Amino acid sequence: MVRYAKGAAAMTAALLLSTAAVAQEKRVVTWNADYDPIPLAAAEALIADFEAANPEIDVQLTNFDHEAYKNAIRNFLTADPPDLANWYAANRMRPFVEAGLFADISDVWANNGLNESLASSVLSSTIDGKQYAVPYTYYQWGIYYNRDAYKAAGVDLPGEGGVTWEQFLANCEKFKAAEIDCVTTGSSALWPVAGIFDYLSLRTNGYQFHSDLAAGKISWTSPETRAVFAEFAKLQPYVTANHAAIDWQDAAAIFVQNKAAHYVMGNFAVGVFKEGGMTNDNLGFMVFPEITAGVARAEEAPTDTIHLTSGAKNPDDAKAFLAYVASAEAQSKWNAAVGQLPTNKDATVDPADPFLTAGFQALSTATGGIAQFWDRDADAEYAKAGMEGFQQFLVQPDQLEAILERLEQTRLRLYPQ
Amino acid sequence: MAQAAQMASSAPDVRSGRRWNQRTVAPWLFLAPGLFMFTVYVLWPIVQSITLSFYDWNGLYNRDGEFTGTFVGLGNYAELMRDPAFDTSLWNNLKWLVLYLLALPIGLFIAIFLNQTVTGIRLYKSLFFFPFVISQVVVGLIFAWFYAPNFGLFYLLTEAITGKGTAILADPDLVTYGIIVAGLWPQIAYVMILYLTGLNNVAPDQIEAARLDGAKGWRMLWYVVLPQLRPATFIAVIVTVIGALRSFDLVSIMTTGGPFGSSRVLSYYMFEMALGEFGFRMGYGAAIAVVLFAIMMVFISGFIWKMWRDEKER
Structure with a gap:
């Protein structure tokens, strides 16, 4: 000693x-x-x-x-x-x-x-x-898509400006028929579902709503929040089953193997996709489609x-x-x-990297604002409660009322009115 | 003479006084190192945890090294009462406790089964003991892969039988049971080894006598063997109960408490709240720790009371 x-x-x-x-x-x-x-x-x-x-x-x-x-x-x-x-x-x-x-x-x-x-x-x-x-x-977030999966399901590739939300959901139906997961994710670490929720929330109600919701200023039972969950419910049937038990990298494997068509992710995932064998030829990027017309486009970065x-x-x-x-x-x-x-x-960004150029383009034209991410915009404890709610909704959509009720109680406890 | 008498009368006094001193001081001297460690590493942290559970503190000291927490009295405990996640953890702990005790009968069964003299029995015994030797983390990983959706053995099995794969770890209703099964695997091995050593000490003459009286099968086991295994059973119950209550590694490795917190147990919830990425609520974590400690104390005092009684009977 x-x-x-x-x-x-x-x-x-x-x-x-x-x-x-x-x-x-x-x-x-x-x-x-x-x-x-x-x-x-x-x-x-x-x-x-x-x-x-x-x-x-x-x-x-x-x-x-x-x-x-x-x-x-x-x-x-x-x-x-x-x-x-x-x-x-x-x-x-x-x-x-x-x-x-x-x-x-x-x-x-x-x-x-x-x-x-x-x-x-x-x-x-x-x-x-x-x-x-x-x-x-x-780094930008957005939808990465697998062109080979589009071909396999016989769906038209999204154009320059991406697709409309209706078209996206219609495509999902076709992917489902072809037994391809329309949207994949691995939510065992919770945060990947927050990415999906954030985009639905940003596209339905805009940046200010996202920011206020994360700050505990908006009720989980308000009509605006319910509108977000209504869009979430439309997407829910097309998300990879059992996502709650896998990591985002496991879901990346599903995506790379052409068993899934879209992945709502951050740009850091591109490295993983490419390690899995994807190239700029079959990997595509698009911004999340517009849901409510006229809401200024905000992005997560x-x-x-x-x-x-x-x-x-x-x-x-x-x-x-x-x-x-x-x-x-x-x-x-x-x-x-x-x-x-x-x-x-x-x-400057490397013009030869299509994902960086697309991301730079998407972020510099995002008139709605730049969100950090659910778990960085919200307080730690509130963020976790929210993400558990989002995950539960994706697994048990019929529990919506119970989830909203619980989140609302958490909000009232953390942010006494 | 008077002097001598005085000396004679005072000498035993001095001697008895010294003896009294030796008798009282010596044990304390021998106990001192142990007591010191126990105080510093067990008692003091308990006091600290209990104190901390009355504060709201994010674990940070400010620049001058001052404690930044605020005193909230019983606020953390009041919050626990209303916290659904705490409810879930408590229930899951109960499930662990009850189902973990299955390790006893199964372990006993395997021990009796292996308690025979066949060539290579030592190898079989070590193979059965093997799961206890490997780390809980490895057990957790093995079972996580076993249950994994799309490629796990269990998933493929259920898919082959029912046509639709069951991903245990993604199912909020099944997940805790899935983890308990993983935990039982090494626990059964542990209980088995306890019973195997116990079976070595079963008196052969009593078995003989019982056999002469026509006892066999269940009655032999229940009335002759089991009473002699009581010390082994006692230890097995203790390690199993404590093992169930402090279950943490498997939950952390296999699910990190998910999906949406349905597989949390108290020890994991405490970790999440105090040290997890979205936690750093030291006071709240400490309050959970105090509750867990209180639950454990119920069992521990029970065991201590029983051991005390057994000692006195002797």
Whole structure:
């Protein structure tokens, strides 16, 4: 025990010495992140570029396992805060902002003109009029379709502008006749069903409704909410059976094997589809069809962000790095490497990738607004209750009244009127 | 002389005093390391959990390291009473408790079946014991694949028989039973090994005598063998009851509580609320833990009371 403690002390001393030695030459900015291998390589390239431009700064990235990070961040923000930490925009960052663990970086936004260049993400980065996040990437959601499944069922492929909702449901009937799942999903982790619900809600009632519902301002028994579930009920018979027991990757297998025609998913799934053998020739993307005519089209695009912590030891250089991350140049490069969309409107996307181009097109023309996603727009507990309701409805549509009643009770408890 | 008498009268006093000291201090000295560990790692956390259950806290300390929770009194418990998810978890725990006890008769049956001398019986015994040796996580994965829709063995079997596959883990009414079956597999093996060792100690002369008196089959088992297996049964009941109440790994691996929370048990719900991705309600999680602790205490005190009584009878 003692020997261990001595060893630990010696090691700490050695670490202190070594960082001190580095600090004589370079100023250190520490950054905790939760990247998978591809984004990690992209982040390292980003750091290399930044360090080349600012040779006196050394950015040290500590990478965590994605799942472990969710717990780790709660400890390291208080115990041993790095200068920068990865997290998510909107309600997901609220607990940390309210506990005073993320620092206000409105000055970074103001000094670098980010309010203009990151215009689409201002709302999701702002709490009480101050900015706490630098968004650097997002990805579109929409409907991915399998052209081979269309051929097998003898259904006409959707055109440039996608299809109408009536046409979509009519197609579903044909797919059903051909024993192909019209819409597949794997909801054992709950969130994939939230994607479907969000789109139905955005298309039926628009962005403001989605936002208010997630904020607990709208009753689950209101006619507007019922209208969403009415559309949900139309789709329900065509969704893969037993989706509640499978992961989204298992459903991707069903989709790749031509046993399903559509998958309502985020763009990150394209990599999985392609690993399964799909190519740009048989994989297609369309925006979710319009349901209520005249509702401004809103899209879902969850945003990943980097935050300055309140305990940062080197906030000035960290802010310089954040400004660099927000720049069009850095975002173009990072997102090209990862296959996602830059949030900076002056950034560019790879024109050879049809899904990125389509997504960039869809998001930049979404006049209704950009939603984060049900589980990021709503408070954690409320989000979970909602997603369980959506999943249950897809399994037991006859339980609608019980589901709405339970959700309404949850809402009244969490948001006392 | 008077002096000597005084010494003589005072000496035993001193000696008895010292003996009293030794007698009282020594056991405490021996107990001290254990008591220390027990206090720090068992009692103190219990006190902390109970305290925490009166707070609403998201698990975060602020920048200055101050606790950010607010005192809500019995608020968490009041909420538990109205929480349908808590109801589901409690019911599921009850199902676990009752059905898990099936491990006893089945384990006993296998133990009696294996309690014979045939070539290679040791191999058969180890094969039957095997499920208890592998990790619960592996058991969970095996059964998850067994039940998996579209390619799982069970799914294909039901599809072949009824024409329509049953995906146990997607069915809110069947899911808990599916997980309990997975849990029973290693539990039966455990109970079996307990009974096998118990059967070794069954007195052969009593069996002989019973046989002479014409006892066989069920009556032999019920009146002669089982009473002698009482110590094994006692241990088997304890491990099975506690195993059922703390069931967590299988739920977490096989369904993460789904579909829509229908397979939750108290321990998993506690984890979800306190440490899950959408949770971080430490106080509420602690309140669930306290309820689970209270339920376990009912059983544990029962066992302790029985052991105490048995000791005294001796």
